[in-house]
Ligand SMILES: Nc1ncnc2c1ncn2[C@@H]1O[C@H](COP(=O)(O)OP(=O)(O)OP(=O)(O)O)[C@@H](O)[C@H]1O
C-alpha cells in the first residue's frame with residue numbers, strides 16, 4: 001500500500017482537482033484506490049457529488065480523529081465512480097482546535113489507516129489550505145507528498161514555508177518525508193507563468209516533464225460531481241493525468 005498526500009497551504013492551487021483526477025487515473029489502471037477528504041471545506045466530497053455525507057448525522061472522520069468514536073475507518077467508506085472515498089464532514093472544522101491540546105495529535109490518521117482491515121493499493125489524501133494538525137496528520141500518515149502549485153509570484157514564498165514545515169515535522173516526529181513532485185497547475189501561455197515556473201524549478205527541481213494546463217472543463221467536472229475521466233473522456237488532460245499516475249507510481253517505488 002502507498003499513501004500520498006496532496007498538500008499546499010496556499011488556497012485554490014488545485015489540490016482537490018489533482019486528488020480527484022490522479023485518483024481516477026490510478027483507479028483506471030485497475031488499482032484499488034481510496035481517497036480521503038481531510039479538508040473541512042469538503043470540496044473533494046462535493047467533487048464526487050456526495051454532498052449529503054458532509055452533513056450526515058452518523059459517524060464521521062472528525063469523530064474518529066478526535067477519538068470520540070472507536071469505529072474503524074473502513075466504516076466511513078463510500079463508493080464513487082470506480083474508487084472509494086472517505087468523505088469530509090462539517091464537524092471537521094472543529095478538529096484544529098480540539099486536536100491542538102491532545103498528545104500525539106499528528107499520529108491519529110496513521111493509526112486509523114493502519115487499523116483498516118482491508119488496505120487499498122493507494123490512498124490519496126486531500127489536505128486543507130493551512131498548516132495545522134490536519135495537514136500534519138496527512139503528512140505523517142503518508143510520508144509521501146505531491147505539491148500542486150499555481151504559476152504565480154506568491155507560490156514561491158508559499159512553497160518555501162511548506163518545505164520548512166515538512167522539515168520541522170521530520171525533525172519533531174523522527175520521520176523522513178519524500179516529496180514526489182511539484183505539479184504546476186492552471187498553466188497558461190503567459191510570460192509571468194513561464195518565469196514563475198523557472199523559479200519554482202530552481203527552488204525544487206522535482207517537477208514533472210509535463211504540466212496541467214488551465215481548462216474550464218475541470219471546473220465544470222467538479223460542479224457536476226465527476227472526475228474529468230467521466231465528465232469529458234476526450235479531454236486533452238486525460239493523457240496528462242495518466243502520465244502523472246505513472247510517474248507517481250514510479251517515484252513512490254524508487
Ligand atoms: N487546471 C485547471 N484549469 C482550470 N481550473 C482549475 C484547474 N485546476 C483547478 N481549477 C479550478 O480552480 C479552483 C481551485 O481548485 P481546487 O479546488 O482544486 O484547489 P485547492 O487547492 O484544492 O483549493 P483549496 O485550497 O480551497 O482546497 C476550482 O474551481 C477548480 O475547479
Ligand SMILES: [Mg+2]
Nearest residue numbers: 015016039043
Ligand atoms: Mg481543496
